[in-house]
Amino acid sequence: MIAEVDQALGELVREIPGIPKDVDVVFDAPTKDWAARRNAPTVNLYLYDIREDLRRRERGFVETRNENGIVVTRAPGPRFFKLSYLVTAWTQRPEDEHRLLDGLLRALLPFDALPAELMTGSLAEMGRPVAVTIALPPPEDRAFADVWSSLGGELKPSLDVVVTVPMATGVVFEAGPPVTAGVQAEFSDLLEAGVTEDRGQRVPEGEPT
Template sequence: MIHEVDSILHALLTEEVLAGVDVQLAFDAPTREWEAKRNAPTVNLFLYDIREELAHRREGRIEEYDADGVVVAERSPPRYFALSYLVTAWTARPEDEHRLLSLLLTGLLGHDVLPGQRLVGSLADLGLTVPITIAVPPKRDRGLADIWSALGGSLKPSLDLVVTTPIASATAFAARPVTDGLLLRTVDRSGGDPTEARRLRYPDPADGADATPVGVRRVRGTAADRQGRPGTGGPIRDGNR
Protein backbone atom coordinates (compact mmCIF):
# COMPACT_ATOMS: atom_id res chain seq x y z
CA MET A 1 0.00 0.00 0.00
CA ILE A 2 2.79 2.46 0.89
CA HIS A 3 4.56 1.93 -2.42
CA GLU A 4 1.24 2.58 -4.21
CA VAL A 5 0.87 5.93 -2.44
CA ASP A 6 4.48 6.77 -3.41
CA SER A 7 3.66 5.99 -7.04
CA ILE A 8 0.49 8.10 -6.97
CA LEU A 9 2.25 11.08 -5.40
CA HIS A 10 5.09 10.83 -7.92
CA ALA A 11 2.65 10.92 -10.82
CA LEU A 12 0.55 13.70 -9.29
CA LEU A 13 3.54 15.97 -8.66
CA THR A 14 5.50 15.37 -11.86
CA GLU A 15 2.53 15.35 -14.24
CA GLU A 16 0.34 18.02 -12.65
CA VAL A 17 1.64 20.11 -9.73
CA LEU A 18 5.19 20.55 -11.07
CA ALA A 19 4.46 19.98 -14.75
CA GLY A 20 6.98 21.80 -16.94
CA VAL A 21 9.41 22.40 -14.05
CA ASP A 22 12.88 20.91 -14.46
CA VAL A 23 13.19 19.22 -11.08
CA GLN A 24 13.83 15.72 -9.78
CA LEU A 25 11.65 13.91 -7.24
CA ALA A 26 13.13 11.75 -4.46
CA PHE A 27 11.86 9.76 -1.48
CA ASP A 28 15.21 9.43 0.29
CA ALA A 29 15.97 10.53 3.83
CA PRO A 30 17.41 14.07 3.43
CA THR A 31 20.60 13.46 5.39
CA ARG A 32 23.87 15.34 4.98
CA GLU A 33 25.23 12.45 2.92
CA TRP A 34 22.24 12.55 0.57
CA GLU A 35 22.51 16.33 0.24
CA ALA A 36 26.19 16.05 -0.70
CA LYS A 37 25.36 13.62 -3.54
CA ARG A 38 22.51 15.71 -4.97
CA ASN A 39 23.45 17.29 -8.30
CA ALA A 40 20.17 18.77 -9.59
CA PRO A 41 17.16 20.72 -8.28
CA THR A 42 15.16 18.22 -6.25
CA VAL A 43 11.87 17.94 -4.39
CA ASN A 44 12.16 15.40 -1.58
CA LEU A 45 9.25 13.51 -0.01
CA PHE A 46 10.59 11.76 3.08
CA LEU A 47 8.14 9.33 4.74
CA TYR A 48 8.90 9.94 8.40
CA ASP A 49 5.83 8.57 10.20
CA ILE A 50 3.20 5.81 9.80
CA ARG A 51 0.36 5.39 12.27
CA GLU A 52 -3.23 4.18 12.37
CA GLU A 53 -6.02 6.75 12.42
CA LEU A 54 -8.11 5.27 15.24
CA ALA A 55 -10.92 7.76 14.65
CA HIS A 56 -11.63 5.98 11.34
CA ARG A 57 -11.80 2.49 12.82
CA ARG A 58 -15.19 0.79 12.49
CA GLU A 59 -16.63 -2.42 13.94
CA GLY A 60 -18.90 -5.01 12.35
CA ARG A 61 -18.85 -6.75 9.01
CA ILE A 62 -19.33 -5.68 5.40
CA GLU A 63 -21.26 -8.15 3.26
CA GLU A 64 -20.53 -8.74 -0.41
CA TYR A 65 -23.27 -9.93 -2.75
CA ASP A 66 -23.28 -11.66 -6.11
CA ALA A 67 -25.48 -10.65 -9.04
CA ASP A 68 -28.39 -12.66 -7.59
CA GLY A 69 -28.36 -10.90 -4.23
CA VAL A 70 -26.77 -13.80 -2.37
CA VAL A 71 -24.10 -13.13 0.27
CA VAL A 72 -20.87 -14.66 -1.00
CA ALA A 73 -18.36 -13.10 1.41
CA GLU A 74 -18.03 -10.86 4.41
CA ARG A 75 -15.10 -8.82 5.64
CA SER A 76 -14.14 -6.37 8.33
CA PRO A 77 -14.24 -2.64 7.50
CA PRO A 78 -10.97 -1.23 6.11
CA ARG A 79 -8.42 0.27 8.50
CA TYR A 80 -6.99 3.74 7.83
CA PHE A 81 -3.35 4.75 8.25
CA ALA A 82 -1.78 8.20 8.11
CA LEU A 83 1.40 8.40 6.03
CA SER A 84 3.29 11.60 6.88
CA TYR A 85 5.79 13.00 4.38
CA LEU A 86 8.32 15.76 5.01
CA VAL A 87 8.31 17.74 1.73
CA THR A 88 11.37 19.87 1.02
CA ALA A 89 12.91 21.65 -1.97
CA TRP A 90 16.65 21.55 -2.71
CA THR A 91 18.32 23.98 -5.10
CA ALA A 92 21.37 26.25 -5.14
CA ARG A 93 19.36 29.36 -4.15
CA PRO A 94 16.83 29.78 -1.31
CA GLU A 95 14.61 31.85 -3.61
CA ASP A 96 14.25 28.91 -5.99
CA GLU A 97 13.46 26.59 -3.09
CA HIS A 98 10.73 28.95 -1.92
CA ARG A 99 9.31 29.06 -5.43
CA LEU A 100 9.12 25.29 -5.55
CA LEU A 101 7.47 25.14 -2.13
CA SER A 102 4.94 27.71 -3.30
CA LEU A 103 4.10 25.62 -6.36
CA LEU A 104 3.74 22.51 -4.19
CA LEU A 105 1.55 24.24 -1.64
CA THR A 106 -0.71 25.84 -4.24
CA GLY A 107 -1.05 22.66 -6.27
CA LEU A 108 -1.72 20.32 -3.35
CA LEU A 109 -4.22 22.69 -1.71
CA GLY A 110 -6.48 21.98 -4.69
CA HIS A 111 -6.78 18.33 -3.66
CA ASP A 112 -8.68 17.23 -0.57
CA VAL A 113 -8.26 13.64 -1.75
CA LEU A 114 -5.95 11.87 -4.17
CA PRO A 115 -7.54 12.00 -7.65
CA GLY A 116 -9.57 8.85 -8.21
CA GLN A 117 -8.24 8.36 -11.73
CA ARG A 118 -4.68 8.16 -10.35
CA LEU A 119 -5.37 5.43 -7.80
CA VAL A 120 -3.63 2.16 -8.57
CA GLY A 121 -3.43 -1.39 -7.20
CA SER A 122 -5.31 -2.18 -4.00
CA LEU A 123 -6.34 1.46 -3.54
CA ALA A 124 -8.13 1.42 -6.88
CA ASP A 125 -9.76 -1.94 -6.06
CA LEU A 126 -11.20 -0.64 -2.78
CA GLY A 127 -12.96 2.23 -4.52
CA LEU A 128 -12.60 4.49 -1.46
CA THR A 129 -11.40 8.07 -1.23
CA VAL A 130 -7.88 8.76 0.04
CA PRO A 131 -7.82 12.09 1.94
CA ILE A 132 -4.71 14.27 1.99
CA THR A 133 -3.71 17.37 3.97
CA ILE A 134 -0.86 19.78 3.34
CA ALA A 135 0.88 22.14 5.78
CA VAL A 136 -1.36 21.20 8.71
CA PRO A 137 0.57 21.46 11.99
CA PRO A 138 1.81 18.02 13.03
CA LYS A 139 0.87 16.48 16.35
CA ARG A 140 2.83 17.56 19.38
CA ASP A 141 4.81 14.33 19.55
CA ARG A 142 6.10 14.84 15.99
CA GLY A 143 8.05 18.11 16.09
CA LEU A 144 9.75 18.80 12.75
CA ALA A 145 12.77 20.19 14.56
CA ASP A 146 13.22 16.78 16.21
CA ILE A 147 13.03 15.12 12.80
CA TRP A 148 15.79 17.35 11.40
CA SER A 149 17.88 16.66 14.46
CA ALA A 150 17.47 12.90 13.96
CA LEU A 151 18.47 13.28 10.29
CA GLY A 152 21.62 15.14 11.28
CA GLY A 153 20.79 18.17 9.17
CA SER A 154 19.95 21.83 9.68
CA LEU A 155 16.37 23.01 9.99
CA LYS A 156 14.93 23.73 6.54
CA PRO A 157 11.58 25.11 5.26
CA SER A 158 9.24 22.20 4.64
CA LEU A 159 5.64 21.14 4.11
CA ASP A 160 3.95 18.38 6.08
CA LEU A 161 1.98 16.17 3.67
CA VAL A 162 -0.31 13.55 5.25
CA VAL A 163 -2.06 10.88 3.19
CA THR A 164 -4.77 8.91 5.05
CA THR A 165 -4.99 5.65 3.17
CA PRO A 166 -7.31 2.67 3.68
CA ILE A 167 -6.08 -0.91 3.88
CA ALA A 168 -8.50 -3.76 3.16
CA SER A 169 -9.05 -6.24 5.97
CA ALA A 170 -8.95 -9.99 5.47
CA THR A 171 -11.98 -11.43 3.70
CA ALA A 172 -13.88 -14.39 5.17
CA PHE A 173 -15.82 -16.22 2.48
CA ALA A 174 -19.32 -17.34 3.33
CA ALA A 175 -20.71 -20.73 2.30
CA ARG A 176 -23.37 -20.78 -0.39
CA PRO A 177 -26.89 -21.15 1.08
CA VAL A 178 -28.64 -24.51 0.64
CA THR A 179 -31.53 -24.05 -1.75
CA ASP A 180 -32.16 -27.57 -3.08
CA GLY A 181 -35.02 -29.64 -1.73
CA LEU A 182 -34.64 -32.96 0.07
CA LEU A 183 -33.56 -35.66 -2.38
CA LEU A 184 -34.87 -39.19 -1.75
CA ARG A 185 -33.79 -42.32 -3.61
CA THR A 186 -35.99 -45.42 -3.66
CA VAL A 187 -35.45 -48.85 -5.14
CA ASP A 188 -38.11 -51.01 -6.71
CA ARG A 189 -37.72 -54.44 -5.01
CA SER A 190 -39.35 -56.12 -7.96
CA GLY A 191 -36.16 -55.45 -9.92
CA GLY A 192 -37.17 -52.31 -11.75
CA ASP A 193 -34.94 -49.28 -12.27
CA PRO A 194 -34.22 -47.03 -9.26
CA THR A 195 -36.53 -44.08 -9.04
CA GLU A 196 -35.75 -40.61 -7.78
CA ALA A 197 -38.06 -38.32 -5.89
CA ARG A 198 -37.60 -34.78 -4.59
CA ARG A 199 -39.52 -33.04 -1.82
CA LEU A 200 -39.21 -29.30 -2.45
CA ARG A 201 -38.53 -26.81 0.34
CA TYR A 202 -40.70 -24.31 -1.57
CA PRO A 203 -44.17 -24.49 -3.11
CA ASP A 204 -44.44 -26.33 -6.40
CA PRO A 205 -44.12 -24.18 -9.55
CA ALA A 206 -47.26 -22.84 -11.08
CA ASP A 207 -48.83 -24.88 -13.83
CA GLY A 208 -46.88 -24.50 -17.02
CA ALA A 209 -43.69 -23.31 -15.27
CA ASP A 210 -40.46 -25.24 -15.64
CA ALA A 211 -39.43 -27.26 -12.62
CA THR A 212 -36.00 -26.57 -11.21
CA PRO A 213 -33.60 -29.42 -12.04
CA VAL A 214 -31.83 -31.12 -9.17
CA GLY A 215 -28.60 -29.34 -8.25
CA VAL A 216 -29.57 -25.96 -9.72
CA ARG A 217 -30.03 -23.08 -7.31
CA ARG A 218 -33.49 -21.58 -7.24
CA VAL A 219 -33.99 -17.82 -7.46
CA ARG A 220 -35.39 -16.30 -4.28
CA GLY A 221 -36.15 -12.95 -2.65
CA THR A 222 -34.98 -9.75 -4.28
CA ALA A 223 -33.12 -11.68 -6.96
CA ALA A 224 -36.39 -13.26 -8.06
CA ASP A 225 -38.13 -9.87 -8.01
CA ARG A 226 -35.40 -8.37 -10.19
CA GLN A 227 -35.89 -11.11 -12.75
CA GLY A 228 -39.65 -10.60 -12.77
CA ARG A 229 -40.60 -14.05 -11.56
CA PRO A 230 -41.65 -15.61 -8.27
CA GLY A 231 -39.15 -17.03 -5.80
CA THR A 232 -39.85 -20.52 -7.10
CA GLY A 233 -39.11 -19.59 -10.69
CA GLY A 234 -36.94 -21.46 -13.15
CA PRO A 235 -33.22 -22.18 -12.84
CA ILE A 236 -30.60 -19.48 -12.98
CA ARG A 237 -28.95 -19.73 -16.38
CA ASP A 238 -25.29 -18.92 -16.96
CA GLY A 239 -26.27 -15.89 -18.96
CA ASN A 240 -28.12 -14.41 -15.94
CA ARG A 241 -25.28 -14.74 -13.45
Protein backbone atom coordinates in the same frame (compact mmCIF):
# COMPACT_ATOMS: atom_id res chain seq x y z
CA MET B 1 -0.20 0.35 -0.70
CA ILE B 2 2.76 2.62 0.10
CA ALA B 3 4.26 2.11 -3.35
CA GLU B 4 0.98 3.17 -5.00
CA VAL B 5 0.83 6.33 -2.86
CA ASP B 6 4.45 7.15 -3.71
CA GLN B 7 3.69 6.78 -7.40
CA ALA B 8 0.54 8.92 -7.21
CA LEU B 9 2.27 11.71 -5.27
CA GLY B 10 5.26 11.65 -7.58
CA GLU B 11 3.06 11.98 -10.67
CA LEU B 12 1.02 14.72 -9.03
CA VAL B 13 4.13 16.77 -8.24
CA ARG B 14 5.63 16.27 -11.70
CA GLU B 15 2.44 17.56 -13.34
CA ILE B 16 2.23 20.75 -11.26
CA PRO B 17 2.29 23.82 -13.51
CA GLY B 18 5.30 25.99 -12.83
CA ILE B 19 7.50 23.15 -11.61
CA PRO B 20 10.41 22.96 -14.10
CA LYS B 21 10.70 19.66 -15.94
CA ASP B 22 14.36 19.35 -14.94
CA VAL B 23 13.46 19.16 -11.25
CA ASP B 24 14.03 15.68 -9.82
CA VAL B 25 11.31 14.14 -7.62
CA VAL B 26 12.75 11.65 -5.12
CA PHE B 27 11.79 9.86 -1.90
CA ASP B 28 15.22 9.62 -0.26
CA ALA B 29 15.96 10.46 3.36
CA PRO B 30 17.35 14.03 3.26
CA THR B 31 20.46 13.36 5.30
CA LYS B 32 23.66 15.41 5.20
CA ASP B 33 25.35 12.83 2.99
CA TRP B 34 22.43 12.85 0.57
CA ALA B 35 22.39 16.65 0.43
CA ALA B 36 26.13 16.71 -0.31
CA ARG B 37 25.69 14.33 -3.26
CA ARG B 38 22.73 16.19 -4.78
CA ASN B 39 23.66 18.04 -7.96
CA ALA B 40 20.29 19.01 -9.51
CA PRO B 41 17.16 20.92 -8.40
CA THR B 42 15.12 18.44 -6.39
CA VAL B 43 11.77 18.02 -4.68
CA ASN B 44 12.07 15.44 -1.91
CA LEU B 45 9.02 13.55 -0.63
CA TYR B 46 10.34 11.76 2.45
CA LEU B 47 7.95 9.32 4.15
CA TYR B 48 8.81 9.77 7.82
CA ASP B 49 5.78 8.45 9.72
CA ILE B 50 3.11 5.75 9.35
CA ARG B 51 0.34 5.33 11.90
CA GLU B 52 -3.27 4.14 12.04
CA ASP B 53 -6.04 6.71 12.30
CA LEU B 54 -7.95 5.09 15.16
CA ARG B 55 -10.80 7.60 14.87
CA ARG B 56 -11.76 6.08 11.52
CA ARG B 57 -11.99 2.45 12.60
CA GLU B 58 -15.21 0.92 11.34
CA ARG B 59 -17.39 -1.60 13.16
CA GLY B 60 -19.31 -4.40 11.52
CA PHE B 61 -18.53 -6.30 8.34
CA VAL B 62 -18.48 -5.67 4.62
CA GLU B 63 -20.53 -8.26 2.72
CA THR B 64 -19.77 -9.70 -0.71
CA ARG B 65 -22.69 -11.05 -2.73
CA ASN B 66 -22.82 -13.32 -5.77
CA GLU B 67 -24.82 -12.73 -8.96
CA ASN B 68 -27.98 -13.95 -7.19
CA GLY B 69 -27.62 -11.41 -4.39
CA ILE B 70 -26.68 -14.05 -1.80
CA VAL B 71 -23.98 -13.16 0.76
CA VAL B 72 -20.93 -15.37 0.19
CA THR B 73 -18.26 -13.69 2.37
CA ARG B 74 -17.98 -11.18 5.18
CA ALA B 75 -14.88 -9.16 6.03
CA PRO B 76 -14.04 -6.51 8.65
CA GLY B 77 -14.07 -2.93 7.38
CA PRO B 78 -10.77 -1.45 6.20
CA ARG B 79 -8.27 0.20 8.52
CA PHE B 80 -7.09 3.73 7.72
CA PHE B 81 -3.41 4.63 7.86
CA LYS B 82 -1.87 8.12 7.79
CA LEU B 83 1.27 8.36 5.68
CA SER B 84 3.17 11.56 6.52
CA TYR B 85 5.59 13.00 3.98
CA LEU B 86 8.19 15.70 4.67
CA VAL B 87 8.25 17.72 1.43
CA THR B 88 11.34 19.85 0.83
CA ALA B 89 12.88 21.73 -2.10
CA TRP B 90 16.61 21.64 -2.83
CA THR B 91 18.38 24.12 -5.10
CA GLN B 92 21.50 26.29 -5.00
CA ARG B 93 19.64 29.33 -3.66
CA PRO B 94 17.09 29.62 -0.83
CA GLU B 95 14.95 31.95 -2.96
CA ASP B 96 14.51 29.23 -5.60
CA GLU B 97 13.62 26.70 -2.92
CA HIS B 98 10.96 29.04 -1.58
CA ARG B 99 9.48 29.43 -5.06
CA LEU B 100 9.30 25.68 -5.45
CA LEU B 101 7.61 25.30 -2.06
CA ASP B 102 5.17 28.07 -2.97
CA GLY B 103 4.28 26.28 -6.21
CA LEU B 104 3.82 22.99 -4.38
CA LEU B 105 1.61 24.54 -1.72
CA ARG B 106 -0.60 26.34 -4.24
CA ALA B 107 -0.95 23.24 -6.42
CA LEU B 108 -1.67 20.73 -3.65
CA LEU B 109 -3.96 22.92 -1.53
CA PRO B 110 -7.12 22.36 -3.66
CA PHE B 111 -6.88 18.57 -3.36
CA ASP B 112 -8.92 16.94 -0.58
CA ALA B 113 -8.10 13.52 -2.03
CA LEU B 114 -5.82 11.93 -4.59
CA PRO B 115 -7.26 12.28 -8.12
CA ALA B 116 -9.03 9.11 -9.24
CA GLU B 117 -6.89 8.83 -12.39
CA LEU B 118 -3.74 8.50 -10.25
CA MET B 119 -5.08 5.67 -8.08
CA THR B 120 -3.75 2.27 -9.15
CA GLY B 121 -3.40 -1.21 -7.68
CA SER B 122 -4.79 -1.66 -4.18
CA LEU B 123 -5.84 2.02 -4.00
CA ALA B 124 -8.17 1.57 -6.97
CA GLU B 125 -9.42 -1.81 -5.75
CA MET B 126 -10.60 -0.35 -2.43
CA GLY B 127 -12.95 2.01 -4.26
CA ARG B 128 -12.67 4.64 -1.54
CA PRO B 129 -11.27 8.19 -1.61
CA VAL B 130 -7.71 8.66 -0.36
CA ALA B 131 -7.69 11.87 1.69
CA VAL B 132 -4.84 14.39 1.43
CA THR B 133 -3.99 17.23 3.82
CA ILE B 134 -1.14 19.71 3.54
CA ALA B 135 0.68 21.98 6.00
CA LEU B 136 -1.45 21.11 9.03
CA PRO B 137 0.12 21.35 12.51
CA PRO B 138 1.80 18.06 13.49
CA PRO B 139 0.48 16.02 16.44
CA GLU B 140 1.68 16.99 19.89
CA ASP B 141 3.84 13.87 20.12
CA ARG B 142 5.78 14.74 16.97
CA ALA B 143 7.78 17.80 15.90
CA PHE B 144 9.60 18.55 12.65
CA ALA B 145 12.71 19.56 14.60
CA ASP B 146 12.85 16.00 15.95
CA VAL B 147 12.62 14.61 12.42
CA TRP B 148 15.54 16.73 11.26
CA SER B 149 17.54 15.80 14.34
CA SER B 150 16.99 12.12 13.60
CA LEU B 151 18.17 12.67 10.03
CA GLY B 152 21.29 14.46 11.24
CA GLY B 153 20.55 17.53 9.17
CA GLU B 154 19.78 21.17 9.78
CA LEU B 155 16.19 22.43 10.04
CA LYS B 156 14.85 23.40 6.62
CA PRO B 157 11.54 24.90 5.34
CA SER B 158 9.17 22.05 4.51
CA LEU B 159 5.56 21.07 3.88
CA ASP B 160 3.86 18.27 5.76
CA VAL B 161 1.68 16.23 3.39
CA VAL B 162 -0.46 13.52 5.00
CA VAL B 163 -2.23 10.88 2.90
CA THR B 164 -4.88 8.78 4.67
CA VAL B 165 -5.15 5.40 2.98
CA PRO B 166 -7.79 2.66 3.51
CA MET B 167 -6.27 -0.80 3.72
CA ALA B 168 -8.03 -4.18 3.84
CA THR B 169 -7.21 -6.38 6.82
CA GLY B 170 -7.00 -9.53 4.69
CA VAL B 171 -9.40 -11.37 7.03
CA VAL B 172 -12.36 -12.94 5.19
CA PHE B 173 -15.10 -15.18 6.63
CA GLU B 174 -17.08 -17.56 4.44
CA ALA B 175 -20.85 -17.12 4.83
CA GLY B 176 -22.99 -20.11 5.68
CA PRO B 177 -25.56 -21.49 3.22
CA PRO B 178 -28.74 -19.41 2.92
CA VAL B 179 -31.88 -20.48 4.78
CA THR B 180 -34.38 -21.77 2.20
CA ALA B 181 -37.19 -23.15 4.42
CA GLY B 182 -39.62 -20.93 6.25
CA VAL B 183 -40.90 -21.24 9.82
CA GLN B 184 -43.81 -23.68 10.21
CA ALA B 185 -46.13 -24.29 13.14
CA GLU B 186 -48.76 -27.02 13.62
CA PHE B 187 -51.69 -26.70 16.04
CA SER B 188 -53.44 -30.03 15.43
CA ASP B 189 -52.19 -31.55 18.68
CA LEU B 190 -53.48 -28.61 20.70
CA LEU B 191 -56.89 -28.64 19.04
CA GLU B 192 -57.23 -32.38 19.55
CA ALA B 193 -56.48 -31.85 23.24
CA GLY B 194 -59.30 -29.28 23.48
CA VAL B 195 -57.19 -26.16 24.10
CA THR B 196 -58.69 -22.89 22.91
CA GLU B 197 -56.55 -20.52 20.87
CA ASP B 198 -57.56 -17.37 22.73
CA ARG B 199 -57.17 -18.40 26.37
CA GLY B 200 -54.96 -21.44 26.19
CA GLN B 201 -57.29 -23.35 28.62
CA ARG B 202 -58.44 -26.92 28.34
CA VAL B 203 -62.20 -27.26 27.82
CA PRO B 204 -63.83 -30.53 28.89
CA GLU B 205 -65.54 -32.37 26.10
CA GLY B 206 -69.29 -31.74 25.84
CA GLU B 207 -69.17 -28.26 27.45
CA PRO B 208 -69.70 -25.11 25.38
CA THR B 209 -66.69 -22.86 24.67
